[in-house]
Amino acid sequence: MKQRWSGLALAVGAMTVSAAALAAPPTAEMLSNACAGCHGTHGGSAGPSMPSLASQSKTAIIEAMKKFKSGERPSTVMGRLAKGYSDADFEKMGDFFSKQKFHPTSQAVDPAKVKHGAELQEANCSRCHLDDGKEGKDDTPVMASQWLPYLNIQMQLYQSGARKMPEKMAEKVKPLSKQDLEALLHFYASVK
Amino acid sequence: MTMQRRDFLKMVGAGAGVGAATALTGCATQQAAGGGRKVVVIGGGYGGTIAAKYIRMMDKSIEVTLIERNDHYISCPFSNLYLGGILPDLSKLTIKYDKLAANHGIKVVQAEVTGVNAAERTVTTSKGVFNYDRLVVAPGVDFRTEEIKGYTAQTPEVAPHAWKAGPQTILLRKQLEAMKPGGTVVLSIPLAPFRCPPGPYERTSMIAMYLKQHKPGSKLIVLDANPDIVSKKGLFLKGWKKHYDGIIDYRPAKKVTEVSADGKSVLIEGIDEVKGDVINLIPPQRAGAIAVSAGLVGPDKNWCPVNPTTFESTIHKNIHVIGDACIAGAMPKSGYSANSEAKACANNIVNLMNGRAIVDFSGINTCYSFLSAKEAVEVTGVYLVDKEKNVIIAAPGSVGVSPDLSETEAIYAESWLNNILTEMSS
Numbered sequence: 333m334k335q336r337w338s339g340l341a342l343a344v345g346a347m348t349v350s351a352a353a354l355a356a357p358p359t360a361e362m363l364s365n366a367c368a369g370c371h372g373t374h375g376g377s378a379g380p381s382m383p384s385l386a387s388q389s390k391t392a393i394i395e396a397m398k399k400f401k402s403g404e405r406p407s408t409v410m411g412r413l414a415k416g417y418s419d420a421d422f423e424k425m426g427d428f429f430s431k432q433k434f435h436p437t438s439q440a441v442d443p444a445k446v447k448h449g450a451e452l453q454e455a456n457c458s459r460c461h462l463d464d465g466k467e468g469k470d471d472t473p474v475m476a477s478q479w480l481p482y483l484n485i486q487m488q489l490y491q492s493g494a495r496k497m498p499e500k501m502a503e504k505v506k507p508l509s510k511q512d513l514e515a516l517l518h519f520y521a522s523v524k
Numbered sequence: 525m526t527m528q529r530r531d532f533l534k535m536v537g538a539g540a541g542v543g544a545a546t547a548l549t550g551c552a553t554q555q556a557a558g559g560g561r562k563v564v565v566i567g568g569g570y571g572g573t574i575a576a577k578y579i580r581m582m583d584k585s586i587e588v589t590l591i592e593r594n595d596h597y598i599s600c601p602f603s604n605l606y607l608g609g610i611l612p613d614l615s616k617l618t619i620k621y622d623k624l625a626a627n628h629g630i631k632v633v634q635a636e637v638t639g640v641n642a643a644e645r646t647v648t649t650s651k652g653v654f655n656y657d658r659l660v661v662a663p664g665v666d667f668r669t670e671e672i673k674g675y676t677a678q679t680p681e682v683a684p685h686a687w688k689a690g691p692q693t694i695l696l697r698k699q700l701e702a703m704k705p706g707g708t709v710v711l712s713i714p715l716a717p718f719r720c721p722p723g724p725y726e727r728t729s730m731i732a733m734y735l736k737q738h739k740p741g742s743k744l745i746v747l748d749a750n751p752d753i754v755s756k757k758g759l760f761l762k763g764w765k766k767h768y769d770g771i772i773d774y775r776p777a778k779k780v781t782e783v784s785a786d787g788k789s790v791l792i793e794g795i796d797e798v799k800g801d802v803i804n805l806i807p808p809q810r811a812g813a814i815a816v817s818a819g820l821v822g823p824d825k826n827w828c829p830v831n832p833t834t835f836e837s838t839i840h841k842n843i844h845v846i847g848d849a850c851i852a853g854a855m856p857k858s859g860y861s862a863n864s865e866a867k868a869c870a871n872n873i874v875n876l877m878n879g880r881a882i883v884d885f886s887g888i889n890t891c892y893s894f895l896s897a898k899e900a901v902e903v904t905g906v907y908l909v910d911k912e913k914n915v916i917i918a919a920p921g922s923v924g925v926s927p928d929l930s931e932t933e934a935i936y937a938e939s940w941l942n943n944i945l946t947e948m949s950s
């Protein structure tokens with residue numbers, strides 16, 4: 333108790349000098365909470381299209397932010413936003429969101445497509461999108477429960493060549509039909 | 525007074541329980557030590573709900589009371605889409621406070637705040653007096669109606685502003701619906717700064733869309749007190765040309781100074797008369813009345829100067845002002861800004877109350893605007909404090925607008941609204 337009072341007195345005293353000059357650099361929390369107006373509290377998106385960031389792979393977030401910033405990954409808004417931050421900031425944000433609780437969603441998915449997608453996942457995508465897309469490893473993002481319209485937009489960007497696919501992923505994606513890919517995305521969206 | 529006291533007791537009793545008894549018996553001494561654990565938040569809009577929620581998420585030992593005059597909140601963002609006919613009603617824009625209160629142990633009190641006593645740290649309301657150790661003031665805006673000759677309490681009933689969403693928005697839509705085809709709508713935009721810089725131009729687009737679809741031959745005259753379109757100029761001009769050529773008559777530097785009693789005619793600079801079948805008169809703005817009466821506005825008498833890191837008033841200690849009411853440097857007055865300011869303010873209130881070092885501000889603004897039923901654009905920026913000048917500035921390179929009208933942005937915009945309203949209501 334005592335410590336708290338004296339600490340407070342110190343902080344209040346400091347404020348009268350100039351709060352900004354003495355403040356500590358923004359914490360992971362300060363940086364990341366600002367993202368939640370679009371991505372949802374703690375990165376759990378209420379949908380129906382903004383992607384969730386909660387429990388996303390840390391490296392996937394950092395890599396995504398770097399690619400948005402450099403322009404390598406196409407975006408509507410993230411490219412401009414990412415320019416406002418440093419690599420050290422990305423590190424903090426990646427750390428923050430990767431530690432948040434997984435955010436399961438209940439989306440309208442087509443059961444037939446989900447079933448077909450589940451069959452395709454094992455042979456085609458499971459090497460990288462582990463455990464039905466529930467696990468994100470290194471730069472591979474978590475796919476489970478991700479919002480379907482977001483996944484569709486991203487798949488279109490891959491297909492058009494605007495977003496560059498990892499080579500080994502392209503090898504798997506290319507032979508699949510439009511219907512197959514749609515089924516896979518319905519499957520990921522349905523996983524909880 | 526005894527009545528009020530009892531109400532207050534009841535409210536404390538009904539709250540989350542933590543420290544309710546000590547709050548009553550011990551508050552005077554706690555205050556004397558300067559280290560009590562009570563925060564009161566005025567205003568349950570884009571800023572206030574988030575400040576209350578994030579303080580509780582970061583420190584459950586702080587008691588938070590949110591005081592709001594209404595039992596629900598209707599979002600201004602997307603209310604233009606209702607005017608355009610895209611949304612059938614305002615239900616998607618309406619939130620309640622029950623889940624927010626229950627999930628986070630926030631005491632939500634429906635009452636009108638009538639006074640703030642900074643010296644005694646009390647807030648007077650229609651339901652009694654509340655003590656605080658720190659106060660967050662987030663009342664949004666009120667109107668400088670005295671700058672428009674002839675403006676009375678009746679004027680908004682005939683010439684709606686619809687700049688606070690709710691009955692005003694519904695009235696404006698009813699007037700548009702009742703207008704005969706070939707009619708004239710007049711939209712009057714005040715001098716900046718006002719709530720939501722691109723808002724009037726989104727409204728221009730949405731009213732024009734409505735006229736195009738439902739009232740053939742009608743015109744929309746836009747009287748802008750500003751010398752030019754304030755925000756996203758290129759994109760709005762492009763959208764207007766693409767969709768509403770011949771419908772929108774945009775006139776810059778036309779300041780409305782007078783309105784007729786029937787609300788069907790306005791005067792520009794007291795001379796040129798412009799008549800309309802429907803007049804959407806948006807008066808100039810200032811911080812919500814309670815911020816003014818609490819003495820929180822600065823020399824301009826309109827907006828509240830704050831410390832850019834803690835959002836503590838530079839006039840009254842222990843009072844923080846966020847959202848439209850405060851002067852947040854380069855950050856525009858938007859719902860997203862209010863959300864972002866609220867979180868930073870909450871974070872540093874918790875730091876201050878725990879004797880921890882305060883943390884640098886980092887915030888974001890985004891404003892989506894619709895130009896047609898399916899196309900939207902946005903302006904976005906990242907903000908931080910310039911330590912030498914002690915003012916909020918944009919992070920270099922981060923502020924910009926969409927390259928073009930975009931259907932993808934419209935899809936994301938809808939989700940933005942859903943996420944930010946979910947943040948505020950759960």
Ligand SMILES: Cc1cc2nc3c(=O)[nH]c(=O)nc-3n(C[C@H](O)[C@H](O)[C@H](O)COP(=O)(O)OP(=O)(O)OC[C@H]3O[C@@H](n4cnc5c(N)ncnc54)[C@H](O)[C@@H]3O)c2cc1C
Binds near residue numbers: 603719858
């Ligand atoms: C047409 C329009 C479109 C907009 N579009 C966007 C958009 O797309 N994106 C965006 O980011 N922003 C947008 N905005 C701006 C946004 O609405 C405001 O910036 C935002 O609401 C500010 O939040 P606030 O918390 O400061 O005030 P508010 O949200 O207005 O909340 C203030 C609350 O305080 C309460 N209150 C005030 N005084 C008292 C009192 N004395 N006692 C009790 N309660 C009180 C009020 O009832 C209200 O609920 C738009 C605005 C308009 C008008």
